[in-house]
Amino acid sequence: EVGKRAGIKPADMLNMFDDEARVVQTADGLVPAKYLGLDRFVAREMIVADMKAAGCLILHVTKDKDGEPVEADCEPRVIQQPYGDRGGVPIEPWLTDQWYVNAAELAKAPLEAVRSGAVEIVPKTWEKTFFNWMENIQPWCVSRQLWWGHRIPAWFDAEGNVFVAETEEEALTLAGGKLLTRDEDVLDTWFSSALWPFATLGWPEADAPLLAKHYPNDLLISGFDILFFWDARMMMMGQAMTGQNPWKRLYLHGLVRAPDGQKMSKSKGNVVDPLGLIDQFGADALRFFMAAMESQGRDIKMDEKRVEGYRNFATKLWNAARFCQSNGIGGSTAVAAPAATTAVNKWIVGEVVETLAELDKAMADL
Numbered sequence: 001e002v003g004k005r006a007g008i009k010p011a012d013m014l015n016m017f018d019d020e021a022r023v024v025q026t027a028d029g030l031v032p033a034k035y036l037g038l039d040r041f042v043a044r045e046m047i048v049a050d051m052k053a054a055g056c057l058i059l060h061v062t063k064d065k066d067g068e069p070v071e072a073d074c075e076p077r078v079i080q081q082p083y084g085d086r087g088g089v090p091i092e093p094w095l096t097d098q099w100y101v102n103a104a105e106l107a108k109a110p111l112e113a114v115r116s117g118a119v120e121i122v123p124k125t126w127e128k129t130f131f132n133w134m135e136n137i138q139p140w141c142v143s144r145q146l147w148w149g150h151r152i153p154a155w156f157d158a159e160g161n162v163f164v165a166e167t168e169e170e171a172l173t174l175a176g177g178k179l180l181t182r183d184e185d186v187l188d189t190w191f192s193s194a195l196w197p198f199a200t201l202g203w204p205e206a207d208a209p210l211l212a213k214h215y216p217n218d219l220l221i222s223g224f225d226i227l228f229f230w231d232a233r234m235m236m237m238g239q240a241m242t243g244q245n246p247w248k249r250l251y252l253h254g255l256v257r258a259p260d261g262q263k264m265s266k267s268k269g270n271v272v273d274p275l276g277l278i279d280q281f282g283a284d285a286l287r288f289f290m291a292a293m294e295s296q297g298r299d300i301k302m303d304e305k306r307v308e309g310y311r312n313f314a315t316k317l318w319n320a321a322r323f324c325q326s327n328g329i330g331g332s333t334a335v336a337a338p339a340a341t342t343a344v345n346k347w348i349v350g351e352v353v354e355t356l357a358e359l360d361k362a363m364a365d366l
Contacts, residue, residue, distance in 0.1 A: 227250075
């Protein structure tokens with residue numbers, strides 16, 4: 001995209017690294033031989049030295065810690081440099097051949113489904129984010145260079161012609177019986193996941209009984225962080241492959257985050273074990289914390305002090321119940337509720353009825 005904006009045609013763009021970031025010859029053959037095969041960092045130091053020797057560098061004058069002028073070969077600059085989260089090394093731009101899906105075409109049906117109300121997003125505020133993503137969607141790169149996954153359904157002949165088909169037999173027919181080699185790439189995880197709701201139920205067989213019974217569904221409960229990665233793509237695939245929306249309503253809840261607000265991640269080591277919290281404070285306290293903190297689309301910061309506070313509150317409820325029992329007040333022994341005769345009992349029964357009505361109304365409005 002950067003090259004295209006600079007007016008360079010895709011066919012004219014050049015790679016000068018191999019897959020180990022060593023310098024290789026480009027298609028125009030202009031890379032000097034002495035740099036070929038060198039690691040990127042070694043090559044860069046040589047290039048700076050050669051440019052300096054050729055008089056192509058303008059010396060940059062800076063100051064040392066004592067304020068004295070110092071000449072430097074290059075002007076120090078702070079740039080945005082991405083690093084690999086596993087290897088910890090700088091990531092370099094590298095052009096590769098990949099498979100793409102026309103996501104803009106796939107997005108049309110889901111957009112119409114949400115606009116028409118056929119699919120409802122709760123909370124409704126997330127619709128704006130959904131529309132923004134889907135209306136400005138880019139081609140979806142669906143190929144990955146991994147050791148496992150669903151293989152890309154594409155085959156090549158000796159001349160490099162490509163044959164895309166559902167099965168190898170169909171590809172051979174398209175190729176006229178030529179010897180074919182299948183593409184080694186696998187499908188993007190989210191592409192395979194988007195097929196999951198119906199692919200696990202017997203699709204593409206039209207008369208699959210499980211598919212007819214369980215698809216489409218009524219409700220999906222999802223974290224908002226995968227609204228685009230999975231939820232929207234399930235809608236894309238459902239419409240494209242079955243002509244149906246996967247569900248009628250999408251409920252988005254918040255995330256349980258680390259105490260500092262970061263997303264919990266095993267690689268970061270900030271995951272909280274709920275079993276440890278249960279051992280420390282009890283299951284009721286943890287349930288109370290989650291129920292009290294949860295609201296539509298709101299994130300929850302895992303705060304042990306709050307869990308401890310709800311443990312203390314639950315203890316007070318427990319003690320109040322024990323106090324009632326010690327004064328002869330306990331649970332009813334009959335299915336039917338006992339008649340309320342005192343004023344205080346009549347009052348609390350009325351409060352329960354009103355609360356139940358409000359809860360029923362809230363559930364109906366979801």
